[in-house]
Amino acid sequence: xxxxxxxxxxxxxxxxxxxxxxxxxxxxxxxxxxxxxxxxxxxxxxxxxxxxxxxxxxxxxxxxxxxxxxxxxxxxxxxxxxxxxxxxxxxxxxxxxxxxxxxxxxxxxxxxxxxxxxxxxxxxxxxxxxxxxxxxxxxxxxxxxxxxxxxxxxxxxxxxxxxxxxxxxxxxxxxxxxxxxxxxxxxxxxxxxxxxxxxxxxxxxxxxxxxxxxxxxxxxxxxxxxxxxxxxxxxxxxxxxxxxxxxxxxxxxxxxxxxxxxxxxxxxxxxxxxxxxxxxxxxxxxxxxxxxxxxxxxxxxxxxxxxxxxxxxxxxxxxxxxxxxxxxxxxxxxxxxxxxxxxxxxxxxxxxxxxxxxxxxxxxxxxxxxxxxxxxxxxxxxxxxxxxxxxxxxxxxxxxxxxxxxxxxxxxxxxxxxxxx
Amino acid sequence: xxxxxxxxxxxxxxxxxxxxxxxxxxxxxxxxxxxxxxxxxxxxxxxxxxxxxxxxxxxxxxxxxxxxxxxxxxxxxxxxxxxxxxxxxxxxxxxxxxxxxxxxxxxxxxxxxxxxxxxxxxxxxxxxxxxxxxxxxxxxxxxxxxxxxxxxxxxxxxxxxxxxxxxxxxxxxxxxxxxxxxxxxxxxxxxxxxxxxxxxxxxxxxxxxxxxxxxxxxxxxxxxxxxxxxxxxxxxxxxxxxxxxxxxxxxxxxxxxxxxxxxxxxxxxxxxxxxxxxxxxxxxxxxxxxxxxxxxxxxxxxxxxxxxxxxxxxxxxxxxxxxxxxxxxxxxxxxxxxxxxxxxxxxxxxxxxxxxxxxxxxxxxxxxxxxxxxxxxxxxxxxxxxxxxxxxxxxxxxxxxxxxxxxxxxxxxxxxxxxxx
Numbered sequence: 045x046x047x048x049x050x051x052x053x054x055x056x057x058x059x060x061x062x063x064x065x066x067x068x069x070x071x072x073x074x075x076x077x078x079x080x081x082x083x084x085x086x087x088x089x090x091x092x093x094x095x096x097x098x099x100x101x102x103x104x105x106x107x108x109x110x111x112x113x114x115x116x117x118x119x120x121x122x123x124x125x126x127x128x129x130x131x132x133x134x135x136x137x138x139x140x141x142x143x144x145x146x147x148x149x150x151x152x153x154x155x156x157x158x159x160x161x162x163x164x165x166x167x168x169x170x171x172x173x174x175x176x177x178x179x180x181x182x183x184x185x186x187x188x189x190x191x192x193x194x195x196x197x198x199x200x201x202x203x204x205x206x207x208x209x210x211x212x213x214x215x216x217x218x219x220x221x222x223x224x225x226x227x228x229x230x231x232x233x234x235x236x237x238x239x240x241x242x243x244x245x246x247x248x249x250x251x252x253x254x255x256x257x258x259x260x261x262x263x264x265x266x267x268x269x270x271x272x273x274x275x276x277x278x279x280x281x282x283x284x285x286x287x288x289x290x291x292x293x294x295x296x297x298x299x300x301x302x303x304x305x306x307x308x309x310x311x312x313x314x315x316x317x318x319x320x321x322x323x324x325x326x327x328x329x330x331x332x333x334x335x336x337x338x339x340x341x342x343x344x345x346x347x348x349x350x351x352x353x354x355x356x357x358x359x360x361x362x363x364x365x366x367x368x369x370x371x372x373x374x375x376x377x378x379x380x381x382x383x384x385x386x387x388x389x390x391x392x393x394x395x396x397x398x399x400x401x402x403x404x405x406x407x408x409x410x411x412x413x414x415x416x417x418x419x420x421x422x423x424x425x426x427x428x429x430x431x432x433x434x435x436x437x438x439x440x441x442x443x444x445x446x447x448x449x450x451x452x453x454x455x456x457x458x459x460x461x462x463x464x465x
Numbered sequence: 466x467x468x469x470x471x472x473x474x475x476x477x478x479x480x481x482x483x484x485x486x487x488x489x490x491x492x493x494x495x496x497x498x499x500x501x502x503x504x505x506x507x508x509x510x511x512x513x514x515x516x517x518x519x520x521x522x523x524x525x526x527x528x529x530x531x532x533x534x535x536x537x538x539x540x541x542x543x544x545x546x547x548x549x550x551x552x553x554x555x556x557x558x559x560x561x562x563x564x565x566x567x568x569x570x571x572x573x574x575x576x577x578x579x580x581x582x583x584x585x586x587x588x589x590x591x592x593x594x595x596x597x598x599x600x601x602x603x604x605x606x607x608x609x610x611x612x613x614x615x616x617x618x619x620x621x622x623x624x625x626x627x628x629x630x631x632x633x634x635x636x637x638x639x640x641x642x643x644x645x646x647x648x649x650x651x652x653x654x655x656x657x658x659x660x661x662x663x664x665x666x667x668x669x670x671x672x673x674x675x676x677x678x679x680x681x682x683x684x685x686x687x688x689x690x691x692x693x694x695x696x697x698x699x700x701x702x703x704x705x706x707x708x709x710x711x712x713x714x715x716x717x718x719x720x721x722x723x724x725x726x727x728x729x730x731x732x733x734x735x736x737x738x739x740x741x742x743x744x745x746x747x748x749x750x751x752x753x754x755x756x757x758x759x760x761x762x763x764x765x766x767x768x769x770x771x772x773x774x775x776x777x778x779x780x781x782x783x784x785x786x787x788x789x790x791x792x793x794x795x796x797x798x799x800x801x802x803x804x805x806x807x808x809x810x811x812x813x814x815x816x817x818x819x820x821x822x823x824x825x826x827x828x829x830x831x832x833x834x835x836x837x838x839x840x841x842x843x844x845x846x847x848x849x850x851x852x853x854x855x856x857x858x859x860x861x862x863x864x865x866x867x868x869x870x871x872x873x874x875x876x877x878x879x880x881x882x883x884x885x886x
Contacts, residue, residue: 068827069827142826148848150846154846156848159825159826161829163860164829294884296884299884391878405490406490410876411878412878413879413880414879415880416883420885425575437688438585440688444876453863454832454863455831455833455865457842459834459835460836461706462836462838462841463715
């Protein structure tokens with residue numbers, strides 16, 4: 045029997061919704077037991093999974109995929125071990141579900157509190173990294189959610205093999221296999237269905253390029269935990285301790301280039317620009333970082349810097365390029381960050397207590413820092429245990445999102461016969 | 466110069482965004498000062514506001530609006546006093562903004578915490594109740610948000626007069642008047658603009674009938690704090706104390722009929738049905754509540770009950786009608802509630818500890834209760850101080866939503882020069 049993409053996705057959605065009811069009621073023991081069974085199934089099926097990945101790799105090479113994509117696609121025995129370690133880490137995480145907080149009496153005599161509960165069904169859309177399949181599935185199970193996985197078509201064989209092992213593990217542990225489903229088609233229409241099946245899917249988590257995420261956000265009728273760009277700033281304030289400012293400015297730009305929490309624009313207070321800029325420029329020169337500066341930066345650094353255009357202040361370079369601007373003080377710095385930044389992560393370097401407090405309050409970003417490198421904006425560094433993603437939204441979850449991002453809270457009311465007067 | 470609805474709404478949005486930047490940085494003193502100035506302006510303009518309301522009332526009568534709508538539209542001196550008291554209550558609320566929680570050290574030496582911040586710009590869409598204009602505006606200001614108000618066209622003159630007083634108060638207090646804007650047109654296209662201007666509006670709060678809210682949710686590209694229907698259940702379990710079950714079942718249905726937290730279906734365990742049903746039926750009969758029962762209920766109560774159809778289990782009657790079903794135990798009760806209910810509020814009446822715990826965990830509703838009337842599901846009863854609305858969503862806010870629903874949390878990081886290793 046031929047089924048349409050729509051019919052197929054509706055079935056996937058219904059299956060997920062049913063499985064989510066089981067998972068929502070599952071105990072921590074049951075969920076960890078299922079994750080352990082998945083671990084065993086993956087170990088037992090390593091050769092099949094790596095073989096399936098080789099099919100994807102061969103097809104990818106035939107299609108002339110670029111080398112970066114092929115690199116993300118490849119599963120080596122070492123990477124497979126890393127995936128298994130990640131699964132162990134998730135088993136070790138504290139189960140967030142069922143936690144009751146803020147239980148307090150009200151004048152009516154009832155007790156009111158909040159209980160943490162799963163969202164229900166997660167729709168995960170990602171590019172061709174097969175390791176995400178296991179990571180997302182294990183986080184969903186741990187937080188009591190069913191998950192529908194839609195990976196890049198280039199990784200379909202790998203994802204199907206990983207999902208087969210996961211489902212085998214679930215079955216062994218007595219958990220409905222439909223708790224984890226891989227969308228079994230490369231047809232793009234499946235994504236359109238997934239992001240609009242609001243009766244079956246509670247949240248969409250996309251991972252991938254900005255284009256993909258913008259398209260999903262625009263078309264989705266389901267809430268999206270989305271991460272767009274990271275145009276992060278470090279502001280070296282007039283009372284900065286340069287022994288802190290220099291290593292932080294260097295670290296924030298050069299620790300890793302292709303990451304969303306790397307600094308893309310450096311702001312320097314005019315009062316310290318003459319002293320600070322030549323010293324940091326020397327450090328950047330060693331790392332071959334290209335500088336693009338405002339007129340004042342150009343005056344101070346001369347030919348070591350290129351002119352910055354208006355577009356540079358908006359740019360997420362994700363590479364060894366940095367925009368640099370001299371500002372008249374904290375007010376101009378905050379205005380600049382709130383206007384040109386992407387509300388991701390911004391840091392002030394200062395010894396002044398009042399200005400640090402002002403910066404923390406006024407900068408409208410998901411992470412605001414004092415005397416620390418923007419590179420710390422990360423679920424693991426923040427102690428979340430695992431990272432679902434980094435949200436640039438304000439609703440539901442902001443900044444690094446841990447397991448809690450896949451949960452919600454319901455109210456509980458305990459009484460002994462109270463009625464409303 | 467003629468401007469299109471789109472141009473007009475874009476201007477309103479830009480103005481709101483600008484004003485929101487001011488409000489986000491305003492101190493509690495500044496915000497309360499602005500609210501006090503609004504109070505004074507309202508007191509000074511009472512006669513103008515009541516006169517504007519009379520214009521709306523006259524036009525409403527000419528248009529033959531139904532009496533319930535005219536009643537909601539009317540502003541009497543007593544209702545005006547009530548509005549002023551509501552404003553005083555908001556001034557007395559604790560300012561949620563700036564609160565820092567969970568500040569803790571990480572192994573790297575940085576300190577991580579969360580700071581509560583405003584969402585930015587709230588878009589409020591509501592029907593013809595002019596008191597909502599002040600209530601929404603005052604809650605927005607208190608939580609540091611700008612607000613765009615789009616009330617029912619029947620209340621346009623009233624809303625414009627109230628908004629004029631609010632803006633006068635804001636001006637007196639040195640706060641941008643655009644912090645509170647009333648959409649100055651009855652054209653429905655303005656709503657379509659409001660719910661899709663994601664660059665200017667951060668959250669939509671609709672209040673009104675189910676039809677309005679479904680339409681908004683379907684078309685919005687901005688997160689919506691929405692409240693759909695309330696099909697609430699009380700489950701009288703086999704070990705219920707009937708001295709609690711009888712008053713709760715009576716209160717949950719008859720305390721008020723037209724509210725979302727009223728019980729619409731009563732579930733009774735078969736083991737106590739013979740004893741409980743005739744007694745509660747007598748109490749309902751006194752209140753002239755129509756009962757619609759399953760076959761077993763019909764057998765026990767005879768002609769006192771009408772047959773219930775499948776549709777009755779889904780129904781939100783909002784009136785003196787109640788569906789009644791005998792179930793075989795807690796498992797059937799939970800299945801029934803999760804299938805037919807609207808995930809709003811459901812209560813179990815039992816003395817059994819283990820079953821109470823099971824009900825709390827397994828029922829997937831925004832409020833789950835033990836031995837209490839569903840009528841308690843309310844922001845004021847829950848101690849939230851004010852109620853923005855009741856959310857039937859799981860994302861961002863669930864159940865009664867207080868001032869916190871108009872806020873978010875950003876991460877703050879305090880260091881003394883840490884860089885990422």
